[in-house]
Amino acid sequence: MNLDFIQKQAKSANTKMVMLVLDGLGGLPSGPNGQTELEAAHTPNLDALVRDGIAGLHLPVGAGITPGSGPGHLGLFGFDPTRYQVGRGVLAALGVEFDLQPGDVAARGNFCSLDEDGLVTDRRAGRISTERNEELCKLLEGIELDGAEVFIRTVKEHRLLFVLRGEGLNAEIADTDPQALGVKPLDVVAKTKAAEKTARLVAEFIEKAKERLAGHHPANMLLMRGFAQKPTWPTFREAYGLRACAIASYPMYRGVAKLVGMDTLHAPTTLEDKFALAAEKWDDYDFFFIHKKDVDSRGEDGDFAAKVAAIENADQAIPALMKLNPDVVVVTGDHSTPAQLAEHSWHPVPVLLHSKYCRTDEVETFGERACIRGALGPRLPGIELMPLMLANALRLAKFGA
Amino acid sequence: MNLDFIQKQAKSANTKMVMLVLDGLGGLPSGPNGQTELEAAHTPNLDALVRDGIAGLHLPVGAGITPGSGPGHLGLFGFDPTRYQVGRGVLAALGVEFDLQPGDVAARGNFCSLDEDGLVTDRRAGRISTERNEELCKLLEGIELDGAEVFIRTVKEHRLLFVLRGEGLNAEIADTDPQALGVKPLDVVAKTKAAEKTARLVAEFIEKAKERLAGHHPANMLLMRGFAQKPTWPTFREAYGLRACAIASYPMYRGVAKLVGMDTLHAPTTLEDKFALAAEKWDDYDFFFIHKKDVDSRGEDGDFAAKVAAIENADQAIPALMKLNPDVVVVTGDHSTPAQLAEHSWHPVPVLLHSKYCRTDEVETFGERACIRGALGPRLPGIELMPLMLANALRLAKFGA
Numbered sequence: 028m029n030l031d032f033i034q035k036q037a038k039s040a041n042t043k044m045v046m047l048v049l050d051g052l053g054g055l056p057s058g059p060n061g062q063t064e065l066e067a068a069h070t071p072n073l074d075a076l077v078r079d080g081i082a083g084l085h086l087p088v089g090a091g092i093t094p095g096s097g098p099g100h101l102g103l104f105g106f107d108p109t110r111y112q113v114g115r116g117v118l119a120a121l122g123v124e125f126d127l128q129p130g131d132v133a134a135r136g137n138f139c140s141l142d143e144d145g146l147v148t149d150r151r152a153g154r155i156s157t158e159r160n161e162e163l164c165k166l167l168e169g170i171e172l173d174g175a176e177v178f179i180r181t182v183k184e185h186r187l188l189f190v191l192r193g194e195g196l197n198a199e200i201a202d203t204d205p206q207a208l209g210v211k212p213l214d215v216v217a218k219t220k221a222a223e224k225t226a227r228l229v230a231e232f233i234e235k236a237k238e239r240l241a242g243h244h245p246a247n248m249l250l251m252r253g254f255a256q257k258p259t260w261p262t263f264r265e266a267y268g269l270r271a272c273a274i275a276s277y278p279m280y281r282g283v284a285k286l287v288g289m290d291t292l293h294a295p296t297t298l299e300d301k302f303a304l305a306a307e308k309w310d311d312y313d314f315f316f317i318h319k320k321d322v323d324s325r326g327e328d329g330d331f332a333a334k335v336a337a338i339e340n341a342d343q344a345i346p347a348l349m350k351l352n353p354d355v356v357v358v359t360g361d362h363s364t365p366a367q368l369a370e371h372s373w374h375p376v377p378v379l380l381h382s383k384y385c386r387t388d389e390v391e392t393f394g395e396r397a398c399i400r401g402a403l404g405p406r407l408p409g410i411e412l413m414p415l416m417l418a419n420a421l422r423l424a425k426f427g428a
Numbered sequence: 429m430n431l432d433f434i435q436k437q438a439k440s441a442n443t444k445m446v447m448l449v450l451d452g453l454g455g456l457p458s459g460p461n462g463q464t465e466l467e468a469a470h471t472p473n474l475d476a477l478v479r480d481g482i483a484g485l486h487l488p489v490g491a492g493i494t495p496g497s498g499p500g501h502l503g504l505f506g507f508d509p510t511r512y513q514v515g516r517g518v519l520a521a522l523g524v525e526f527d528l529q530p531g532d533v534a535a536r537g538n539f540c541s542l543d544e545d546g547l548v549t550d551r552r553a554g555r556i557s558t559e560r561n562e563e564l565c566k567l568l569e570g571i572e573l574d575g576a577e578v579f580i581r582t583v584k585e586h587r588l589l590f591v592l593r594g595e596g597l598n599a600e601i602a603d604t605d606p607q608a609l610g611v612k613p614l615d616v617v618a619k620t621k622a623a624e625k626t627a628r629l630v631a632e633f634i635e636k637a638k639e640r641l642a643g644h645h646p647a648n649m650l651l652m653r654g655f656a657q658k659p660t661w662p663t664f665r666e667a668y669g670l671r672a673c674a675i676a677s678y679p680m681y682r683g684v685a686k687l688v689g690m691d692t693l694h695a696p697t698t699l700e701d702k703f704a705l706a707a708e709k710w711d712d713y714d715f716f717f718i719h720k721k722d723v724d725s726r727g728e729d730g731d732f733a734a735k736v737a738a739i740e741n742a743d744q745a746i747p748a749l750m751k752l753n754p755d756v757v758v759v760t761g762d763h764s765t766p767a768q769l770a771e772h773s774w775h776p777v778p779v780l781l782h783s784k785y786c787r788t789d790e791v792e793t794f795g796e797r798a799c800i801r802g803a804l805g806p807r808l809p810g811i812e813l814m815p816l817m818l819a820n821a822l823r824l825a826k827f828g829a
Contacts, residue, residue, distance in 0.1 A: 028489075028490035028491060028492070028493060028510075032490075032510060033492075036493065083806075384456060384766075384768070384769065384773070384775075385456075386454075386455075386456055386457060386464065386775055386796055386797070387457060387462075387797075388797060388800055389797060389800075400800065400801065401800070401806075402776075402797075402800055402806055403806070403807075404800075404805060404806045404807050407491075407807070408491075411490075411491035411492070413492075414490070414491045414492030414493065415491050415492045415774075416492075417492055418491075418492035418493070418494065418773075418774040419492075423492055423493065423494065423774065424494075425494045425495070425496050425771075425772055426489055426493050426494065426495055426496060426499050426509070427495065427496035427497075427498045427499035427509065427513070427514070427519075428496045428497065428498055428516060428519045
């Protein structure tokens with residue numbers, strides 16, 4: 028069911044829903060006893076939820092596809108990530124919590140190194156330090172253009188955010204990053220007539236930036252890619268009739284939540300404190316998206332034991348969540364991050380759904396292989412989780428007479 | 429696979445197929461031993477079919493979607509219910525077995541109450557009795573329009589069917605029901621130029637009806653909604669090459685079957701008698717849709733034990749069905765109606781398929797949780813049942829060389 032269809036069926040109810048995302052939850056059986064991280068973790072509280080609820084594994088994007096954090100979360104939120112795509116420039120803005128306005132054009136920039144002939148010798152400027160990046164960004168912030176305002180923000184190491192604000196801007200501009208060494212940066216090219224003005228402004232900016240950076244090898248030039256504008260998507264309120272909030276500490280996840288119209292609360296670090304914040308705001312919202320990052324981080328570190336510990340840490344906070352007496356709870360991840368791979372992966376992600384209208388299945392522990400036998404099946408499309416949550420919250424009307 | 433694709437693959441064979449629909453079959457584990465209605469029921473004959481056949485659970489419309497009876501059955505018949513939608517006016521006509529002709533415009537009407545200022549005070553006219561409705565409909569039947577014939581039929585309580593028959597009619601007309609109190613009924617508005625003539629006729633009818641109903645408070649006015657024309661869909665014969673009949677007692681299900689070109693036989697009440705009728709007509713048809721209503725009715729009553737009894741009653745009739753030696757049998761529901769909810773629900777529906785070409789699975793009893801492990805999986809799209817039945821009846825040609 029696509030979002031337009033669900034939108035027509037949404038109805039209101041006095042029910043509360045919590046989506047707890049343990050980032051990168053899914054793993055691979057590379058542990059001591061041939062177990063995955065989740066299987067190895069001692070999770071009595073999550074297991075109790077599974078016994079009362081239903082379980083399965085969801086596919087965030089599709090078979091074999093490894094999701095980035097943006098698509099992973101958009102799928103959980105019911106927005107088909109292959110249709111609702113965010114440009115890299117917008118993601119960069121979300122990542123530093125830059126308050127992108129409708130009409131702004133954002134791009135992801137890299138400091139890079141040019142040789143005397145103007146050929147790219149390092150697309151990442153020797154990965155300069157973030158401090159050095161900040162100094163160089165100060166140099167660039169003074170650049171003035173005729174007809175648009177420029178914003179520059181340090182992201183990390185060689186990475187920066189470039190934003191143009193003004194009338195009639197358009198993001199249909201090709202990347203200037205040649206994605207190769209020994210060639211010149213690409214010219215700024217408008218892909219459509221409507222983007223020509225913007226392309227001229229970007230070209231003017233890059234020219235001036237090149238002058239200012241001239242003496243600063245290895246960071247003596249800029250490459251840009253992923254020109255994009257903030258998308259105009261339905262909000263959670265428009266799509267589902269839900270007052271929704273995000274309780275997430277990392278800018279990226281707060282940003283994705285903002286794109287779908289969630290309020291972003293200033294989130295504390297621990298899961299207990301996040302649940303306490305949810306308790307405080309319980310009457311103000313119908314839907315709580317609560318995010319825990321370190322499960323993914325430890326997976327990316329390739330540290331099996333540390334990922335197990337992060338999962339066990341989440342499990343210990345579950346009683347605080349259930350004390351809120353939510354009508355519907357989903358616990359899952361936005362993708363898998365097996366310690367074995369030390370990066371995001373394509374593997375389906377364990378998911379449990381708990382409500383009083385569950386047709387409980389035989390799954391008794393929350394783990395990848397146990398979930399295969401669950402009522403949600405081993406390959407549930409991730410975008411079906413929101414309709415299922417809404418149904419269990421009695422927030423979807425009957426279709427047809 | 430959509431219907432167009434299946435249609436191209438359909439081929440003839442000398443095989444007989446039976447689809448037995450136990451309306452509202454799926455339930456929730458609210459019974460004495462934590463069982464669902466179907467799990468609690470003693471169903472030795474259905475269990476025997478499951479042991480020889482394959483099982484699973486199907487999703488009539490999609491994840492989280494609660495189907496009405498129309499969409500639920502259309503899905504079983506292989507017609508994607510999100511694509512093949514029936515207007516409320518047509519459903520009202522089906523419900524009273526009005527013989528809607530191509531070109532007729534039908535609407536669902538409500539008697540309602542207006543105060544002295546012409547404002548709606550009760551959209552259902554105090555739910556007048558069906559007898560009173562019949563008297564009032566007689567008043568309205570005499571209304572004559574210039575250029576179209578009018579048909580009025582009592583549905584139940586405050587509900588009636590309005591049908592306009594004539595040349596060049598069009599159903600693109602907005603509802604006159606304001607869906608609110610304290611406001612006037614909405615004017616009759618044509619949504620397209622092609623519907624203007626029809627809108628004038630409807631407005632003229634409503635004006636005359638208002639005059640005739642003037643002294644009959646609380647039913648002193650009419651509201652109309654769901655203007656619609658009979659759809660022109662492929663028939664079972666066109667889509668599948670099947671001579672199909674419906675053996676169903678309730679007008680609604682007979683009506684939906686008619687929409688897809690089935691003959692509707694005058695059906696007896698008990699399942700044994702329905703199977704006897706099928707036996708009588710065995711040579712005349714290839715496909716028998718046989719419908720049992722009370723499983724749903726008892727679920728809607730919220731009566732767990734009575735729903736169990738209705739399922740057991742169906743089970744007892746199964747030997748009579750199998751004596752006919754059908755090549756393919758499917759037993760399922762059009763949606764779930766858990767006694768716990770006392771209404772239709774979004775939960776997947778147990779299904780079994782029996783033929784001599786089944787790759788039997790490990791499921792040994794017909795129940796929601798047992799079916800999760802079946803060969804059809806826990807979330808089979810409902811529209812895939814018809815292609816599976818056709819295949820098992822050796823009625824689908826090889827695709828490609």
